[in-house]
Amino acid sequence: MGEMNRYFIELAYDGKNYHGWQIQNNAYTVQEALEKGLSTLLKSPIGIMGSGRTDTGVHATQQFAHFDSPIVLEKSEFLKKINGILPPEIAVYDLRAVKPDAHARFDANSRSYIYKITLSKSPFFKDSHWLFYKGLDIEKLNEAAAILMEYTDFESFSKVHTDVNTFLCQLFEAKWEQNGQELLFNISANRFLRGMVRAIVGTLVEVGTGKLSTQDFRRIIESKNRKEAKAAAPAQGLYLCRVSYPESIFI
Incomplete structure (x- = not known):
């Protein structure tokens, strides 16, 4: 050939x-x-x-x-x-x-995901967002998201039967923004574990509804135990939205 x-x-x-x-x-x-x-x-x-x-x-x-x-x-x-x-x-x-x-x-330097929540029913969002009726406190969501930036071991948010050698990820961004009835979670890292973003979102919304405190969230990260984190957010709200590479690989 x-x-x-x-x-x-x-x-x-x-x-x-x-x-x-x-x-x-x-x-x-x-x-x-x-x-x-x-x-x-x-x-x-x-x-x-x-x-x-x-x-x-x-x-x-x-x-x-x-x-x-x-x-x-x-x-x-x-x-x-x-x-x-x-x-x-x-x-x-x-x-x-x-x-x-x-x-x-x-060769990827970083990967970014966005998770989309809608706070009210929309016929256009049924396959693209998580419909979440309960009130969410965006300040609390961002307070908890900022805690993620202090850590590099995310075993608590990884699927349990996975073939990775390390649970270490370097986060570059983790923040929520509100756009009318949409809540958007932006997260970037050098790498992600299987199921990591959905497990993080599923746990963060428990902070946003007041079921968990920010201290509880910190304790979950430090436990390094997936059973401590909450149920994963539904798949339809998650988007891989950016992958970056060094220019040197291109001809």
């Missing part, structure tokens, strides 16, 4: 009908849909590697993946054709040539 060309694609997807990102034997995933589309377009079997996995029902407004192509690709033609093949819930926005050893997962 001749020399392969490595590319990064930037994409977005509505995760409602997908069993997450990661390819599985008996469930339809975003990765599978993309690999099928790319293999059809390039007329050879194409495997892709994403910047990270998202769980069943979780969305992405910005996700990256890399793949190797046996042919040199031209961006505008590629984007037109791949978007014509892919299902309507998945869109590819960009194609960039990268160095042969560039890696969508390992």
Whole structure:
């Protein structure tokens, strides 16, 4: 086989009908849909590697993946054709040539998520937000979110059966903002654990309703025990929204 060309694609997807990102034997995933589309377009079997996995029902407004192509690709033609093949819930926005050893997962500097809550019923938010009727104190939410920034070990918010070597994550941002009836939680880190953001949100809202104090929240982090944290927030409110890379990997 001749020399392969490595590319990064930037994409977005509505995760409602997908069993997450990661390819599985008996469930339809975003990765599978993309690999099928790319293999059809390039007329050879194409495997892709994403910047990270998202769980069943979780969305992405910005996700990256890399793949190797046996042919040199031209961006505008590629984007037109791949978007014509892919299902309507998945869109590819960009194609960039990268160095042969560039890696969508390992080269990422940071990842950002946004979690969306709506405080009142909306027909337009049913698959995109967590409908939360109980009152939430945004000052308390932000007081608790700021406590997260003091820590690096987030074992309390990780799925228990997971294959990671470390529960350490460096957080860059954790804050809430209110936009009318929407509450938005922004969180950025160098890496995230499985289920981490939804477990954090599910626990933070207990502070926001007054069921937990900020001291309780600190104690949960320090316990390093998932059983101490609260139930995970629903998948439909979570979006992977930004992944950043060093410019040096691009050609």
